[in-house]
Amino acid sequence: xxxxxxxxxxxxxxxxxxMIHWLKDNLFSTPINTLLTLSGVALLFYIIPPFLNWAVxxxxxxxxxxxxxxxxxxCWVFIHAKxxxxxxxxxxxxxxxxxxTALALILVIVAIFKFFKSNKIxxxxxxxxxxxxxxxxxxxxxxxxxxxxxxWGGLMLTVVVATVGIIFSFPIGIIVAFGRQSDLPIIKSVxxxxxxxxxxxxxxxILFMSSxxxxxxxxxxxxxxxxxxxxxxxxxxxxxxxxxxxxxGLQSIPSGQYEAADAIGLSYWQxxxxxILPQALKxxxxxxxxAFISLFQDTTxxxxxxxxxxLAMVRIAAADSYWLxxxxxxxxxxxxxxxxxCYGMSRYSNKLEKQFxxxxx
Amino acid sequence: MKDNNVIEIKDLNKWYxxxxxxxxxxxxxxxxxxxxxxxxxxxxxxxxxRCINYLEQFQExxxxxxxxxxxxxxxxxxxxxxxxxMVFQHFNLFPHLTIVDNLTLSPIWVKKQPKKDAIATxxxxxxxxxxxxxxxxxxxxxxxxxxxxxAIARSLCKNPSIMLFDEPTSALDPxxxxxxxxxxxxxxxxxxxMICVTHEMGFAKKVADRxxxxxxxxxxxxxxxxxxxxxxxxxxxxxxxxxxLSH
Numbered sequence: 001x002x003x004x005x006x007x008x009x010x011x012x013x014x015x016x017x018x019m020i021h022w023l024k025d026n027l028f029s030t031p032i033n034t035l036l037t038l039s040g041v042a043l044l045f046y047i048i049p050p051f052l053n054w055a056v057x058x059x060x061x062x063x064x065x066x067x068x069x070x071x072x073x074x075c076w077v078f079i080h081a082k083x084x085x086x087x088x089x090x091x092x093x094x095x096x097x098x099x100x101t102a103l104a105l106i107l108v109i110v111a112i113f114k115f116f117k118s119n120k121i122x123x124x125x126x127x128x129x130x131x132x133x134x135x136x137x138x139x140x141x142x143x144x145x146x147x148x149x150x151x152w153g154g155l156m157l158t159v160v161v162a163t164v165g166i167i168f169s170f171p172i173g174i175i176v177a178f179g180r181q182s183d184l185p186i187i188k189s190v191x192x193x194x195x196x197x198x199x200x201x202x203x204x205x206i207l208f209m210s211s212x213x214x215x216x217x218x219x220x221x222x223x224x225x226x227x228x229x230x231x232x233x234x235x236x237x238x239x240x241x242x243x244x245x246x247x248x249g250l251q252s253i254p255s256g257q258y259e260a261a262d263a264i265g266l267s268y269w270q271x272x273x274x275x276i277l278p279q280a281l282k283x284x285x286x287x288x289x290x291a292f293i294s295l296f297q298d299t300t301x302x303x304x305x306x307x308x309x310x311l312a313m314v315r316i317a318a319a320d321s322y323w324l325x326x327x328x329x330x331x332x333x334x335x336x337x338x339x340x341x342c343y344g345m346s347r348y349s350n351k352l353e354k355q356f357x358x359x360x361x
Numbered sequence: 362m363k364d365n366n367v368i369e370i371k372d373l374n375k376w377y378x379x380x381x382x383x384x385x386x387x388x389x390x391x392x393x394x395x396x397x398x399x400x401x402x403x404x405x406x407x408x409x410x411r412c413i414n415y416l417e418q419f420q421e422x423x424x425x426x427x428x429x430x431x432x433x434x435x436x437x438x439x440x441x442x443x444x445x446x447m448v449f450q451h452f453n454l455f456p457h458l459t460i461v462d463n464l465t466l467s468p469i470w471v472k473k474q475p476k477k478d479a480i481a482t483x484x485x486x487x488x489x490x491x492x493x494x495x496x497x498x499x500x501x502x503x504x505x506x507x508x509x510x511x512a513i514a515r516s517l518c519k520n521p522s523i524m525l526f527d528e529p530t531s532a533l534d535p536x537x538x539x540x541x542x543x544x545x546x547x548x549x550x551x552x553x554x555m556i557c558v559t560h561e562m563g564f565a566k567k568v569a570d571r572x573x574x575x576x577x578x579x580x581x582x583x584x585x586x587x588x589x590x591x592x593x594x595x596x597x598x599x600x601x602x603x604x605x606l607s608h
Contacts, residue, residue: 071597260453264467265442265519274466278457358457358499 051290066322078326079333082317084334089153089308095145099156130167149227153308155337160177161231161299161309168235168294173242178272180247191243198240201300206233211305230302238295245287249280282356289349293342310334367523367554368413368479373422374483375408382408383419384579392522393552397565397586400575401601405539406558409575410525414445426554427522438467443471446516450528452508454500454515460487462495464515472519479518486514490544506537510544517548566590574598 015021027037056075061080069075079086088096109129116122137160140146150159179191198206210233211226218224253276261271281288303312314330317323365410368390375383383405391398399408411417412424415431415438423430428443450591456464464483469475474482487493490510492503500508509529526545530538542564549555559565565572565586572589574582574597582589582598593599 084417125448139476174383174527182585205525211457254451254453256449257455260418260449260455263414263442263449265439265471266467267439267471270470274470275455282457 008349041202074332075326075327078317078323078329082313082323082330084322085317086310086313086330087155087156089313090151091153091156092145092151095139095147098136098139098144102136105129105133106189108178128252128259133315149225149307154229155310157227157302157307158299159308160294161227161234161302161307162292164231164298165234165238165299168231169242169295172235173241173246174277176243177250179244180243181250184348195240195243198237199244202216203234203237204301204304206237207301207305209233226305227307232304233340234295234298234302238291241291242288245284245291246280248287249282249284250276252283253279259354260309278356282353285349285353285356289345293345364581367392367427369423369425370409370413371423373409373419373424375405375412375417375419375421382578383412384392384577385463386580388421388573388580390554390556392569393554395554395568396571397569397572398556398557398558398573399560399562399565399601400581405578406575407527408431410447410527410558412443413523413525414447416424416447430464444518444521445523445525446519446521447525447527448509448529451453452500452505452512452532452534454508454512457501459497460511462607463500463511464518467515467584468506468518482518483514488510489517490514491540502503504537505533505539509533509537509541511562513541513544514550521553523554523556526555526559528558528560530559530561561593562590562606574601576601 029036037309046175052298054073056073059076060069060073061076062068063077064081066075066077069077084096088099091099107128111127112125113122116125135141135144135267137156138147138149167303177190179187180195182188207230208230214229215224256277257279258271261275266274300309300311302309308316309332309340314327314334317329318325318330366389368388370386370388373375373383373386374381386409398409400406408417413418413426426441429437429446431441431471454460455466458466461480461483464555465476465479468479468482469476484493484496487496490513493509494511494513495503495507495511500511503511513529529545530541533541536560542561543558545555545564546568557564557569569586571585572584572593573580574589576597581594582595589598590602593602
């Protein structure tokens with residue numbers, strides 16, 4: 001028998017730390033890895049300098065006419081000249097201030113949210129905001145000139161379609177996900193059918209259906225706004241995917257959570273909303289944000305039914321005989337905007353995940 | 362129902378599919394009685410106590426708790442669960458809520474208590490189980506023993522007259538068992554009716570009024586702790602006691 005003294009804790013050996021070690025470990029660990037690293041570097045070397053030359057060093061930034069693009073690189077003057085079209089579509093120039101006001105109000109809301117922490121108040125503020133911005137954008141009230149949806153376009157249309165799609169598909173998706181888990185056979189089969197039906201059909205088909213087939217069922221003389229029909233189609237399409245993502249989250253919740261909620265006397269809806277849903281949503285955040293990002297990108301499909309979103313605007317702007325052949329600049333610009341929005345959403349999702357992480361040690 | 366009985370179980374039969382999990386269970390529990398249920402795994406003891414607060418449905422027989430007989434009536438289930446609390450093997454705390462929010466959830470939403478009062482009650486019970494200082498932490502920040510004590514405090518918040526314990530110490534590391542048992546012993550002294558499914562025989566000897574042995578879905582033997590441990594009658598109980606007490 002023996003008794004041993006407690007040992008001191010020592011620092012890790014220096015050979016396991018530092019830059020060189022990291023490089024060795026991650027980039028040059030095996031011959032194949034080394035080869036991949038070197039070819040990767042070569043590829044970047046091959047792509048990046050020419051692109052930078054075109055986009056930055058040989059590009060023309062200032063001016064307002066095509067003749068000022070003389071350097072041989074990108075002609076960003078085109079974007080500059082057409083920026084209103086990219087942003088607002090065919091929205092009357094005299095009324096653009098209304099869109100700018102709606103945009104500025106978002107900043108105001110972000111600022112006042114710092115003072116109102118209560119969810120109820122925040123929800124009311126947001127609801128109020130959406131009503132105000134609808135009135136601002138669409139007009140027709142308070143002496144504001146009505147701007148029909150045919151004139152909406154560009155980034156503003158993209159944002160409107162994506163926002164409405166996300167906001168309305170979310171609650172519908174939650175209810176469908178609950179329905180799919182329901183013990184009641186009729187509710188369950190309705191929800192399963194809905195999800196499977198929608199997921200079996202491409203979005204384009206649904207947009208076509210909602211814009212061309214649906215009006216056939218309306219009585220003569222009844223017209224339904226084209227944008228509204230597209231929004232309804234898109235929302236119900238997205239809701240099916242949201243429902244599946246949330247269902248994934250629901251399935252990760254152990255049965256003990258349901259039992260504990262039952263045992264402390266919560267009703268079905270209290271149990272689902274207070275106990276199950278918050279945990280399920282937390283699990284579903286990465287997938288939900290993924291679904292919303294693809295919704296944002298899918299908004300470009302509304303072109304097919306004659307609505308002109310940001311991407312469609314490039315084509316129209318470059319079809320201008322004066323600016324003929326400027327598609328590349330336009331598409332690079334649009335790519336950058338799409339990337340910025342999607343990357344923003346992805347960062348926001350990371351932030352939410354951290355915020356809701358209660359598995360602290 | 363006899364005057365003193367708070368739980369009366371008559372001819373209870375339950376099947377999972379074709380599996381006959383509870384066979385002709387008859388059990389009467391008097392007010393303030395402490396009952397320990399033990400038996401090999403799969404013997405139906407957890408299922409039995411889960412039937413009492415209707416977490417499990419059964420096919421035959423009746424269970425009357427505090428004068429309430431459920432029979433698929435949702436309102437009655439609610440009334441029953443107001444009065445019967447349950448502590449689970451895996452604690453089942455809500456991981457997205459802080460400790461104090463775990464405790465106040467039911468009082469605020471079910472009993473519609475003002476938040477202030479609910480928090481005051483919660484803190485009182487957290488103090489009783491000795492973890493008031495952890496009130497603002499999340500469940501995963503606590504040790505298993507602490508989590509189970511929180512779960513007990515949570516079930517106490519609605520001031521139940523009957524408490525069910527479903528193997529409350531089985532998922533705990535050995536050094537944490539006693540802190541939970543201490544709390545349970547304190548509760549036993551207060552005159553609340555308790556039914557505990559547990560293999561903690563020391564606890565049974567110390568506080569139980571009756572010990573019940575279940576095997577293969579039925580009650581095999583039922584006795585005072587002295588007789589149960591000192592003078593077991595059936596062979597199955599003798600074998601069982603040999604197995605769990607031999608180390």
